[in-house]
Amino acid sequence: KAGVTQTPRYLIKTRGQQVTLSCSPISGHRSVSWYQQTPGQGLQFLFEYFSETQRNKGNFPGRFSGRQFSNSRSEMNVSTLELGDSALYLCASSLAPGQGIDTQYFGPGTRLTVL
Amino acid sequence: DQQVKQNSPSLSVQEGRISILNCDYTNSMFDYFLWYKKYPAEGPTFLISISSIKDKNEDGRFTVFLNKSAKHLSLHIVPSQPGDSAVYFCAARSQGGSEKLVFGKGTKLTVNP
Numbered sequence: 001k002a003g004v005t006q007t008p009r010y011l012i013k014t015r016g017q018q019v020t021l022s023c024s025p026i027s028g029h030r031s032v033s034w035y036q037q038t039p040g041q042g043l044q045f046l047f048e049y050f051s052e053t054q055r056n057k058g059n060f061p062g063r064f065s066g067r068q069f070s071n072s073r074s075e076m077n078v079s080t081l082e083l084g085d086s087a088l089y090l091c092a093s094s095l096a097p098g099q100g101i102d103t104q105y106f107g108p109g110t111r112l113t114v115l
Numbered sequence: 116d117q118q119v120k121q122n123s124p125s126l127s128v129q130e131g132r133i134s135i136l137n138c139d140y141t142n143s144m145f146d147y148f149l150w151y152k153k154y155p156a157e158g159p160t161f162l163i164s165i166s167s168i169k170d171k172n173e174d175g176r177f178t179v180f181l182n183k184s185a186k187h188l189s190l191h192i193v194p195s196q197p198g199d200s201a202v203y204f205c206a207a208r209s210q211g212g213s214e215k216l217v218f219g220k221g222t223k224l225t226v227n228p
Contacts, residue, residue, distance in 0.1 A: 004158070031214050043159075043204065043218040056213045090158050097212045103149065104214060106158035 002027065004093050004107035012113045018079040021110045025072050025093030032074040033104060034066060037088040046089075049074055050097050078112075086114045118142045119207050121219035129227055134192040136222050138205030141186065145207040149216070150179060150190045152201045159204055163190070195226045 005024045013019050025032050034046040045058040049068035066076040072093075078085055088111050092104040120139045128134045136150075146167045151159035165172040165179045165188070172179050178191045192199055202223045206216040 006158075033214050033216070035216075035218075042220040043206075043216075045215045045217070048214050050214075056215050058215070088156070092158075092214075092216075094214055097214045103161055103164060104216060105161060106151070108158045109156070111156065 004091055004105055006089075006091050006107040006110050008110060009108065010111045010113075012115060013081050014115050015081055015083060017081050018077060019081060019112060020075055020077045021089055021091075021112070023074045023076075023091030023093075023107060025074070025091075026105055028095065029093035029105075030072050030096050031094045032068055032072065033092045033094075034074070034076050035090045035092065036060075037090060037109070038086075043090070046076065048097070055097060081114045083114050086112060088112075117220075118145075119205055119217050119219040121203075121205055121222050123222050124220075125223045125225070127225045127227060128195050130197055131194045134190075134195045134199065134224055134226065136190040136192075136203050136205075136224065138188050138190075138219055139186060140188075140207055142207070142209065142217075143186075144209045144211075145217075146210045147208040148179070148181060148188050149206045149208075150177075151204045151206060152199075153204060153221070154201050162203075192224075195224075197226045197228050200224055200226050 031050045033048040048056040068074045088109045090109045091107045094104045149164040150162040153159040202221045205219040
């Protein structure tokens, strides 16, 4: 079974630009969550999607947004990029929320560098 | 405020010995705990989990212990192998059906041959 895939793996942008990252969950998984990893803050929750609906959102500014499609694939978008947005962006998938004990599986991440 | 804390940024052990990684949490609403292993520039790899209704879960060389009264969990790796060298993250999920995980900042484990 293929794991979580994320594209692109690496991205370099300049301040003020916008970026879109993509995540394909494990087949059969319908819940997708996004996390940002930085050296100072560790892994921080961005948002969670299920059935094309955002179920939960972390403490990030409105420049960070996302969506989920009917095939469970998800995208996240960051507008007006800032230097501090440089990070590893991780996507995780799980079967569905509220299913009791459930495990999230992570993709390899997209390394975003903002110059 | 940091709801999940891993107070040791690093740990070094000899091959064949036991590695014990610790994690403390403050939120009583957490009902499920997970340990992930991470190599640089890769996503975290799931290792083992435990529900709050249990106090121990074992999977091969990995055992997780949960002490709810102390709000403390630990990961034991026995015997430790050089390939176990990585950063280990403790994560917790709240009751209520959300998939949101709260992570500790990680402990870098080095297993010396």
